[in-house]
Amino acid sequence: MESSELRVKPWAATIMLAGLALLVSPAWALDLGRVGPVYPVAEPDLLELIQSRLQQKQNSGELARIERDFRDRSRRSIESPQPVAGLVRTRTPRTYHFDPSVSIPETLRDHEGKVLVAAGTRVNPLDFVSLSNHLIFFDARDSAQAQQALALRRHYQNRAHLILTGGSYIDFMKRFDVRVYFDQQGLLVRRLGIRQVPALVTQEGKRLRIDELKVGS
Numbered sequence: 001m002e003s004s005e006l007r008v009k010p011w012a013a014t015i016m017l018a019g020l021a022l023l024v025s026p027a028w029a030l031d032l033g034r035v036g037p038v039y040p041v042a043e044p045d046l047l048e049l050i051q052s053r054l055q056q057k058q059n060s061g062e063l064a065r066i067e068r069d070f071r072d073r074s075r076r077s078i079e080s081p082q083p084v085a086g087l088v089r090t091r092t093p094r095t096y097h098f099d100p101s102v103s104i105p106e107t108l109r110d111h112e113g114k115v116l117v118a119a120g121t122r123v124n125p126l127d128f129v130s131l132s133n134h135l136i137f138f139d140a141r142d143s144a145q146a147q148q149a150l151a152l153r154r155h156y157q158n159r160a161h162l163i164l165t166g167g168s169y170i171d172f173m174k175r176f177d178v179r180v181y182f183d184q185q186g187l188l189v190r191r192l193g194i195r196q197v198p199a200l201v202t203q204e205g206k207r208l209r210i211d212e213l214k215v216g217s
Contacts, residue, residue, distance in 0.1 A: 140167025
């Protein structure tokens with residue numbers, strides 16, 4: 001139940017609002033004096049503060065060190081990418097086949113709107129192109145794997161692509177004067193199902209044969 005003492009008459013509310021308006025009006029402002037000394041607000045400009053800190057770091061040589069460390073880390077990450085995770089040196093040799101066929105998600109049409117490939121059609125890239133070079137995956141940090149990869153390349157009369165899963169491809173190219181590639185983030189080995197290296201990929205008909213080779217074999 002609502003108490004009658006808490007009710008505000010309409011005319012009383014009007015008087016209260018008029019009184020508040022008079023109190024905040026400049027004509028009715030009161031000088032209450034000063035309680036204490038008044039100082040201007042002095043906050044440093046944020047941009048000036050940042051520039052001052054940068055200048056201090058530059059004068060001390062810290063900024064140059066930070067830039068040098070950043071360049072070194074960037075160069076190392078480019079020259080020697082992160083090794084592909086999950087791979088091991090071949091313990092038990094394994095041979096299996098991989099079907100590269102893919103399912104077309106959307107209907108492909110030519111410029112006249114005629115259907116070239118209907119959605120859901122399975123297409124094998126090996127029906128149109130062939131794997132002209134063998135693929136050799138290996139970890140260049142393992143000298144035995146590196147030597148075996150080079151030997152395989154010579155065996156196939158250099159018709160083989162060397163693909164690193166670990167190590168520095170820059171150092172490898174400089175040392176052996178051969179072109180190499182790096183399987184960034186393991187996209188190829190995951191696609192092909194490779195779990196052990198060194199691994200050799202060759203084409204057999206419309207499939208790819210993958211041999212996870214024992215080192216030294």
